[in-house]
Amino acid sequence: MLVHPLNSLVVFILVPHAVSFIDQTNVRVSNSHRFAAIAQPCSEASPPGRPTPRFFSFLFDDTFQLLNSKTMGTYQVSRKRQFGPVYKSNIFFRPAVFATDEASMADLSAEESRKNLDAFFPPHHKKLFGPQSLLVQSGEQHARLRRLIQPTLSPAAVKSYQQVIDSSVAKFLQDLSRKCASEYVPVVPELRSFFISLVVQILLGDDALDNNKLVADLSLWSKGLLAPPLNFMPWSTAARAMRARKRIASRLETIIENKSTYGLLGRLVSYRDENGDKLSTGDVIDNVLTLISAGSDTTASAVTSLIMILSPEIKETIKAEPEKMLALLDKVLRVYPPAPFQVRLNKDEPLHVGGYLIPPNWLVVYGYAGALFSESTEWTDLKDNASPSSSLAFGGGPRMCPGRWLASTVLMAYCRELVNLEWKLDPNQNLEQRYTPGLFPMDGLRLKFTLQ
Template identity: 25%
Template sequence: MDFYATCILCLSLPLLLLAFRKRRFAPHLLPGTKGWPIVGETLEYMTAGRSGRPEKFVKDRAARHSSDVFRTNLYGADMAVFCGPSGNKFLFSSENKHVSPWWPDSMKKIFMFPEALGKLKNEDAKKRRSFMLEFLKPEALRHYIPVMDSVTRDHLATDWSPHKEVRVFPLLKSYTLALACRLFMNIRDPEIVRKFADPFARVAPGFVTVPINIPGTPFNRAVEGGKVLRQELLDLVRRRKTEISEGKDANARDFLSRLLLEGGDDGTALYEMDASTKIMGLLNASHDTTSTSITAIVNYLAQFPHVYERVHQEQLEIARSKGLDEFLNWDDVQKMKYSWNVACESMRLLPPAQGAYRVAMTDFSFAGYTIPKGLKTFWTVHSTNKNPKYFPDPEKFDPSRFEGNGPAPFTYVPFGGGPHMCPGKEYARLEILVFMHNLVTKFKLMKVVPNEKFIYTPSPVPVEGLRIRLLPHN
């Protein structure tokens, strides 16, 4: 028996050592949970947002599983949530190497024509993104600053000045949508703009909800709103193509006309659908996130008089350098340094966008964990924005955080990073600063509800619309 036992031990030992070696040096499986069947942890994510603390979802799981990356399931998709500046840096620098852009199927159902899904070539998508980047680059946008200034003046004169008190959020939704329609599609008719407003209001809440398409659910309302928008925009694309073919729009500078003139229109219905989707995405991003950003800024300007006063003095100095009917220009906007610090601190505390998604193109490792090919990934502002490690006393409103070199790299990324950084970053900056200039030079601000709560749906929304009392300057 001793002989046989010795033989078995000798034969088994190499196998045991090999198994131990593989276990010791193999990357760890990603920690986390998929949550409930179908819905995953979507309900918990939504609840955290509705409570006004979306960072709690990330913070709790990072503490429970890993502060670098953890696994979850949102909107029916298994995904890895990357945390901290190291996670942000890795994903931003891994575009087209380890990860590529990805949208949840629920968002595709809202934004895209069903018949176009999966039929667009990658080369075409890259070409049209490149065209969008060209249109939205600073050199191109500087020509639109006087238009932004003019539209803002008209909006404040019409919708704010006649009142002693306003609900800021709904007014800004209307303003940012009207401006986007003007700049991107050359639409000036308020009635046409209003036709887009209602379906857009149904779309955004459907982004962060359980993707169950049953009448009455938020997702169903978003899908139906998206269907209305796509058809309205498709009709607009076709009308604009007819105008161009008849020579009526040859010198237009708006995005839609230039897309059809210079963007490689192949004349197919698929191209028309893709153009409609591009416009829909551009309109949604430019008016939804920007309106929530400006709402947050107005909230803090009204809450902190000493901050308001510094912004007012900066903007008053610019206003005094202008002629009575002279519009703002590029050089004026570059002088608004403290105002932009205030905007950045507002977006840190009430971030308009929560993050973005990618998909793993191949197996890779991060922080010692295996990320398998096909797994979806998510970077989120909520792993850094209120983390005291990166922002001491994180709940305090302090624009000085953005003076000098500002926050540490990859800790503040409201527009993302890497090749797929938000293309509308400069557009948002200009729109925000032009609005701030006109607002503070025209009104003093006072909050009617001092501690009005913000909830996330998915962008931060004041529960009472942000009621502000407008006071004249002495």
């Protein structure tokens, strides 16, 4: 008999392999039903799903669907419908288990907090983020980088940026509404560019950057995340993305030289480990680039989704009951999760997720899109105690998004301004949303503001 603590629940495995057929809703219980849990076995089998044969897994590999911007989110939903919320498949030619509901993702976060899981990225993604990026590092080096970065994104730090955020958002929307007064203009590129400047200004203290070049290069860089890894072909998207990375790095190097005592940069530049070793300029660049890219596309995506759902009725509700704004933003993040998934490599011990066993050396995926895409889009269904910064869209466990307070504060600033503005969506546009890599409508959300 094995005692297994799962999210402070006690689940007993009674007969290994004998209970793989049970519906996992039967093995999951709330604290108030703790005794029921003791009577209900936890399966020791791997979850249902695609075959994972040792040498022929490539025949059942789902990587293409997972990395394709069109199917990145819907793929998880269709497999979830086919096999249930915890299912197995193959990605990157390895067996993988997907957790695509709130409960199994909570199990996975709890397991990740106590077991040895590594961040997992295909080699060309690692090259794009940089080998010392917080995103690709694991273990002690990951924990060290988080300790360095987190204080500049803590709730107290974000409060100190509040004024900059509020005035930047108000000015941006004022300029945008003038620009989009007489014709339909796609606002996604404008929002992306705004977020890049905001993150650079807040974290690096630089407002004199040649933003247009940085935005163009970051856009080329992010296309590399979705492109096949054909770096050896100089004209391929992957090779162009790597060249854009080099240009971004050289621009960041100049800021680092000039602003090496400011906020986040100061912390990274002055860091010394127990042996007195410091981070190289390359290490600092990897992490600054990670923060700019992780923070800008995701937040721009959430604001785009907010604009798409803000109907006159919802605006009136928020104006009459401003306290509902938090619940509305929480809902936007849940229904349109800006980040679709994250992958880990399970290293040493089996994991228990959703009542199933995940063996060492398997990949395991937080399927945010699978978990959240199927949520109700009923906008009157706003939960009173919801808070955007604790949304499942920010992940969970030791890698939960460190930028969640900054993102929520920016979203609130947008919501406060947007409820007082009016606009019309271009009726001749494709509003289908795809991950590119944030979730954006195909035609960049073309709209025209009606000046007040």
